[in-house]
Amino acid sequence: MLTRLTYRINLGLERYFPEQRLFLKSDSETRFIRLRPATQAVAIAGGTVVLGWTILATAIILMESISAGSGRDQAMRQQVLYEQRLNALSQDRDARADEAAGAQERFNLALAQVAEMQNRLLASEDRRRELETGIDVIQNTLRRTIKERDEARAQAEAAGVMVVAENGVKKTDAGRAKDAMATVDILADALSATAQERDLMQGAAAKSAERVEAVLAEKKALQTRNNEIFAKLEEAVSVSMEPLDKMFRAAGMSPDELLSQVRRGYSGQGGPLTPLTLSTKGSVSNPDEQRANAILQGLDRMNLYRLAAFKAPFAMPVKGNFRWTSGFGTRNDPKGMGRRMHEGTDMAGAYGLPILSTADGVVTHAGWSSGYGRLVKIRHEFGIETRYAHLSAIRVKVGDRVSRGEQIGDMGNSGRSTGTHLHYEIRIGGRAVNPMTFIKAANHVF
Known part of the structure; x- marks a missing residue:
């Protein structure tokens, strides 16, 4: 059965692969090898498969080499872009450092101006209190003078009654007129002196009022200037602290926890700033003091931020x-x-x-x-x-x-x-x- 199948296969392939004989001759004899059609077909098919596999493998190797070359080029381009980005970030970092230094200088200047304005404000407050005291003295003197004038009038009227009671009806009309004229003269002199003193007091009071208004205007101007300085200081603190806060958050660290640890472990020179206290009477602090304390607290937080920045990599x-x-x-x-x-x-x-x-x-x-x-x-x-x-x-x-x-x-x-x-x-x-x-x-x- 197998021989018959082999015969049919060879017979079918005979048209394409006719039978070949390979002769091998030696000195003593001659032999040959018969290559049947099936054998030739198998050999050609095997050679074709080997040749195809060789071509395919060569193509794959070439494609991988080309891909590796393009990958290296792309990696080099990405490396160049990355280095350019790092250089740009470095320049931006230097610019931010310069801005922070400028903000620190502006803050120091503004702090000096705040100290000067506070001294002037305290001096104006002292002058205002002195003026209030002077006005109180003038008002008390004016009240005392009016009271003395009223007492003098009452005494004059009592003296006239006593004269009439002593002289009785026997006194002539001429005498009574003369006494009345003398009394009037005395009262006129007293009233004139009182009026002059009153005018002097009113002039002093007017001048004091003008001075008080000038002091109040100066105080208002100082307050406006203080508000501007406080606004600049608050802005400077905010601008200086925001990059530090971003830095810690970007590193995945909680700023509040870091500052708490630094505050617990920080001792020695350069500690937290003492809150500003302007009042000497122990009263509730005014808005300016509250703003100043808030700024000092911001400076303390910024100082702790910088300490933490040097303690972290x-x-x-x-x-x-x-x-x-x-x-x-x-x-x-x-x-x-x-x-x-x-x-x-x-x-x-x-x-x-x-x-x-x-x-x-x-x-x-x-x-x-x-x-x-x-x-x-x-x-x-x-x-x-x-x-x-x-x-x-x-x-x-x-x-x-x-x-x-x-x-x-x-x-x-x-x-x-x-x-x-x-x-x-x-x-x-x-x-x-x-x-x-x-x-x-x-x-x-x-």
């Missing part, structure tokens, strides 16, 4: 020419070990480039660590830790207190690394977070 660990080579998150392992979590960010630069502490803190590790190579760990406030790996040299030891911007090592290629770079990590409560969150947040202020 908002600075760059590398100063100089470098480029970002790998970010935070899942990536292809550079050693070919599949997809792995990258818990920091990599910055490639020159061998020996200084590595700086990004915040004030205490060194908790300074030595070799598997995978990290030469590693420095620094503990900061608020449960934050920073790590600086693959160093070529370490310039601190465990227990050292370092300041923001202080050199702690040199860039290198130690440990599990493919080239010279810094591996920079930030951990909060032991959990790794994206360092770019802090670096980008600092662009609001620094």
Whole structure:
């Protein structure tokens, strides 16, 4: 059955692949190999499959090479755009720093003006009280003079009655007229003196009223000026504090909790500002005092913000020419070990480039660590830790207190690394977070 089927297949293929014979001749004999149509068809089909697979594989390899080339070009373009964006952010950060410095200078000038205006306001208040006292004295003198005039009139009338009672009816009309004229003269002199004194008092009272009006006008002008100064100070405090608040919120940190921790741990010189108190009688503070205290509280909050900013890693660990080579998150392992979590960010630069502490803190590790190579760990406030790996040299030891911007090592290629770079990590409560969150947040202020 199988032989018959083979025969039919060979017979059907005979028209396309006629039977061939391959002769092999030696010195003693001649042999041949018969290539039947089915054998030829199988050989040609196999060759076609091999040729097709070769063409397909070559096309796939070429397409992958072209795609890889375009991917590298696109990555380079993105790298250039990213560096341009970083330069623009750096320029914007410098501009914001200049604005903050200008706002601080304007605030200091305005604060000096407030102090001067407060002194003038207190002096005008003293003058107003003196004028009120003078007016009270003048009014009391005028009342006393009027009372004395009325008493003199009563005494004159009583004297006339007594004269009539003593002389009786025997006194002549001429005598009575003479006495009346004398009495009138006395009363006229007394009234004239009283009128003159009254006119003097009224003139003094008018001058005092004019002076009081002038003082009140001056006080109103001072109040208007104070309102303008307070408005400028409030604006300056708001403008200076808003970038700091944005910076902490962008880093995922609660500003109120941070300030509470700084306030609890802050002691020594440069503490919170004392509230302003102008009243010496223990009375309720006026609106100006309340506004001044609000401004001082804002300054205290801004001061605490700046203290917190130096205690958190908002600075760059590398100063100089470098480029970002790998970010935070899942990536292809550079050693070919599949997809792995990258818990920091990599910055490639020159061998020996200084590595700086990004915040004030205490060194908790300074030595070799598997995978990290030469590693420095620094503990900061608020449960934050920073790590600086693959160093070529370490310039601190465990227990050292370092300041923001202080050199702690040199860039290198130690440990599990493919080239010279810094591996920079930030951990909060032991959990790794994206360092770019802090670096980008600092662009609001620094």
